[in-house]
Amino acid sequence: MSDAVGRTLVAVRQEDATLIALPGREWGLLLGPDNVAARNITLGHSIFPGGSAPAGHVHPAEEEMIYVLSGRGRLVAHDKVVDLQPGVAVYIPVGVEHATVASEGEPLHLITVFSPPVVPGSYERPVAGGAGTDD
Secondary structure (H helix, E strand, C coil): CCCCCCCCCCCCCHHHCEEEEECCEEEEEEECCCCCCCCCCEEEEEEECCCCCCCCECCCCCEEEEEEEECCEEEEECCCEEEECCCCEEEECCCCCEEEEECCCCCEEEEEEEECCCCCCCCCCCCCCCCCCCC
């Protein structure tokens, strides 16, 4: 392998992102180990349709950060609710169950960052009685 591998800038346009349908939303892989030399981070773009409220989930090994580009909603955890609106950033520690609720009307667009890199959908196993569930 050449020393130059992974030592150059890589740009991906949002419309060229690999799209993955997840419960209640769509997630686009912008940058991560699947398409660049990144080893420790994944950057994505989530789109929650207005009124969407998928069940909560846990990332058992990944920290997550989100940044709200547009739309409004709430991020619900067992001990806190954060109002989401453009310009808000949220840190979600490893192992914290959370659920995203998009307000009615316009879609909620989030930039997502995971470290270590996430396998999209691998965490879609709701915890009974947790955030965003009716159990």
